[in-house]
Amino acid sequence: MEKVVSGIRPTGNLHLGNYFGAVKSFVAMQSQYQSMFFIADWHSLTTHPKPENIQNSARTILAEYLACGIDPQKAPIYVQSDVKETLELYLYLNMNTYLGELERVTTFKEKARKQPDNVNAGLLTYPTLMAADVLQHRAHKVPVGKDQEQNMEMMRKCARRFNNIYGIEFFPEPQNFYFNATALKVPGLDGSGKMGKSEGNCIYLRDDDKTIRKKVMKAVTDNGPQEPNSKRPEVIENLFTFLKIASTPDTYQYFDEKWNDCTLRYGDLKKQIAEDLVNIVAPIREKIEEYSANTALLDKVAKEGADYARQSASETLNEVRKIIGFRIY
Ligand code: TRP
Numbered sequence: 001m002e003k004v005v006s007g008i009r010p011t012g013n014l015h016l017g018n019y020f021g022a023v024k025s026f027v028a029m030q031s032q033y034q035s036m037f038f039i040a041d042w043h044s045l046t047t048h049p050k051p052e053n054i055q056n057s058a059r060t061i062l063a064e065y066l067a068c069g070i071d072p073q074k075a076p077i078y079v080q081s082d083v084k085e086t087l088e089l090y091l092y093l094n095m096n097t098y099l100g101e102l103e104r105v106t107t108f109k110e111k112a113r114k115q116p117d118n119v120n121a122g123l124l125t126y127p128t129l130m131a132a133d134v135l136q137h138r139a140h141k142v143p144v145g146k147d148q149e150q151n152m153e154m155m156r157k158c159a160r161r162f163n164n165i166y167g168i169e170f171f172p173e174p175q176n177f178y179f180n181a182t183a184l185k186v187p188g189l190d191g192s193g194k195m196g197k198s199e200g201n202c203i204y205l206r207d208d209d210k211t212i213r214k215k216v217m218k219a220v221t222d223n224g225p226q227e228p229n230s231k232r233p234e235v236i237e238n239l240f241t242f243l244k245i246a247s248t249p250d251t252y253q254y255f256d257e258k259w260n261d262c263t264l265r266y267g268d269l270k271k272q273i274a275e276d277l278v279n280i281v282a283p284i285r286e287k288i289e290e291y292s293a294n295t296a297l298l299d300k301v302a303k304e305g306a307d308y309a310r311q312s313a314s315e316t317l318n319e320v321r322k323i324i325g326f327r328i329y
Helices: 016-032 054-068 085-095 099-103 106-114 126-135 146-166 209-217 234-246 249-260 266-293 295-324
Strands: 003-008 034-039 077-079 141-144 175-178
Touching (some): 003 126, 016 266, 034 295, 054 295, 106 146, 234 266
């Protein structure tokens, strides 16, 4: 079975955009591939040298992913910093990666501009650490967003170059696995095209029913349909996208007809969306709360994930040491 590995950036809580995007794809993948997911806490040191409460933020992420349906029996989930084998591969990969190509990575240039006082070597070698994350498991596929394209190219370059230098077909070249292609794009509630943390227009999986209703009722609209069968402006189309995501086809059709004969009342539409979203989020939120209260379980999941990942990585690293010519005891 093909191997899938992906890293989760530890930034804030999951919102509906994440849920219908990456997270649902992860859940689908865990049955189709030999999957592994990890929390990329080392990577966050490149921008945040003194993270607060690392353990708790890992637990928060674990609780949310488990609540969404990641099954650690199928897809072990671990914390990057628990698997020190990664660092050995990171070192070898760094030896074969050139300053020039690392400096050309757009995300490096952007971050260097954003934090001119902290253009550290870790930031520069972000792509080689990411390559080590994946290559240590000799994975074939990496579910990522479009923004990771260049990092993925560097990863393949690392694999190819290692194979070329040592004259052996050892690392597969991991392929991007775009969930964006199939995933539902959740719009923002502010009329913008996309739900995102930085846009500040999110419904979080931890939001309570009241908060969800309030956020939906505040969604941006216009004066209502003016002519029968007219094209919907973007802000209204966004609301219909929510219906498509959260409601039944019948409900969608009902409101679509109301739009077309100009009898649609946005208040009714929003109430419908709010209730349907509450029905989706509430059971997940309850599970998040349950998992969050069970730190012993979360720590056990993380430990078992780390054991599994360490085993997988050390098999690779033993081979790598042999290939380069280092001793293995
Ligand atoms: N760079 C990824 C992001 O910002 C997170 C990440 C770290 C990752 N290591 C990875 C993703 C390895 C895929 C594979 O989202």
